[in-house]
Amino acid sequence: MQPITFIGTGLAAYTVAREFRKLDKESPLRFITTDDGHFYSKPMLSNAFAQKKTPETLVTMPVTKMVEQLNAEILTQTQVTQIAPSEHAIYAGDKRFDYSQLVLAWGADPIRIPLAGNAADKVLHVNDLGDYGRFRAALEGAKRVVVMGAGLIGCEFANDLQPAGFSVTLIDIAPNALGRLVPEAVGHAVQQALQELGVSLYFEKAVKSVDSADSGYRLTLSDESVLETYVVLSAIGLRPRTELAKAANLSVNRGVVVDRFLKTSADDVYALGDCAEVEGLVLPFVMPLMSAGRALAKTLARQLTAVTYPAMPVVVKTPACPLVVSPPAVGLEGEWQIDGEGKDIKALFYTPSQQLSGFVLTGAKVAEKTALTKELPAILA
């Protein structure tokens, strides 16, 4: 029997495999990954620096142990270059690997905005352990850091780095932090907390160019103002990896399109995690991939199971302003009702029929998370 094959060894692939092994101890499993195959919690990457974590100490289970635990073959540092569903095979260069069932868990790429300047390629992104290692190395001896993007992850990095002794500047093209994800009052609460830490905030401005300077880089912004910094981190967002799927004529939209069974448009090919679009939803967070992983494990073990998504609030790692976000569905009609002030805000999103359909809590109001989550409708019932 050809192995069930996973492309990727992130949380998505490993969650499916761990769940699968609870149901089937014997069927062969193979992983092919461009990275080292170590198990780590990716959400830790944006608050690891202040905790003095290195890439090595972020690893909670090395690949050798994953091989044992999953009774699997794990091929590391190997890039899949083609998938061929009609042959039930994938290729890494000219090496062919046959599969029985294939799971695409190849994640997402950081969005790279086009920048001018002779050091535009020095802008860093942190999306895996290798990136984190490069970022840490760049921070050695640095004093100033510019973070591009004041979304969830940009705010988390700012909150992590400023108290660790860096002078952080957070820049975003939007008028306030966390953009359209939260009502303005919440963005302001987060901004106030970051400012109190000492973070400098620049809104409604974009970085235009990055050039080498005597020590570090010189950034020119859209209003022609200039900033000097040692490190530039881009946290603009992620885009699902879809190229190999597109080349194989799989259905692709924002992500690799899958149905409720996580099945792509090709037989025996499934996708989940940051690369997948499940029933029109791209949800690049841990809780959705855990739900998807549990369902897919059963399907791979021949117990066809549809994924369900309960309401899944995201806890944002900004201790300066504790924050929980459960945004309403994109385009849903309704209104925010905002209660509280300063850093303690409760924002509830109601539809015209008065159904609570989203919430954002900050500061002391975070304590209401569990009760409010129970009132939310499921995302995919």
Ligand SMILES: Cc1cc2nc3c(=O)[nH]c(=O)nc-3n(C[C@H](O)[C@H](O)[C@H](O)COP(=O)(O)OP(=O)(O)OC[C@H]3O[C@@H](n4cnc5c(N)ncnc54)[C@H](O)[C@@H]3O)c2cc1C
């Ligand atoms: C800094 C940061 C902080 C975050 N914080 C949170 C948080 O607080 N809460 C939350 O819910 N979510 C958070 N997230 C999101 C969450 O971490 C991701 O949704 C999740 O880890 C994605 O897992 P994945 O397995 O789909 O992708 P990945 O972990 O990216 O795994 C992709 C795998 O595919 C491999 N791969 C890619 N292309 C190929 C190829 N061609 N051939 C072979 N292998 C390939 C890669 O090497 C990797 O092993 C955060 C993300 C980041 C970047």
